[in-house]
Amino acid sequence: MLKTFMFTASILIIILTLISFWIPLIKPDSEKLSPYECGFDPLGSARLPYSMRFFLVAILFLLFDLEIALLLPSPWATQIIHPPQMAFFAYFVLLLLTLxxxxxxxQGGLEWAE
Incomplete structure (x- = not known):
């Protein structure tokens, strides 16, 4: 049973790897062959100014990503001695992030266009 599973998984991995190398070569164009640099021209000047909104979006993403990391263990924390205390701290974190x-x-920090 295990040998059959390993054989099937190995064959599937090989097939998917070959397909992933083969598909991009079907119709190469200038967009596929150029490096992607977050929407900026990679061959132009590297000293062009850009908006601070990119940093704001990144910080907000990290903030809410951290929220998920803090709240993920909450279901397992119900097995502790004081589950209401765990619920209070989880709601407190959610309240702070919501505020x-x-x-x-x-304050208008989420408005992309001014």
Missing amino acids: GFVYEWY
């Missing part, structure tokens, strides 16, 4: 999000929204 920060609302503040950012009202």
Whole structure:
């Protein structure tokens, strides 16, 4: 049983790897062959200024990513001695992040175009 599974998985890996190398070569064009640099021209000047909005979006993403990392262990924390305490801290973290999000929204930090 295990040998059959390993053989099937190996064959599937080989097939998917070959397909992933073969598909991009079907119709190469200038867009596929050029390096991608976050929407900027990679061959132009590297000293062009860009908006601070990119950094704001990245910081907001990291903030809410951290929220998920903090709240993921919550279901397993119900097995501790004081589950209401765990729920209080989880709701407190959510409240702080929601208040920060609302503040950012009202300050106009989420508006992409001015």
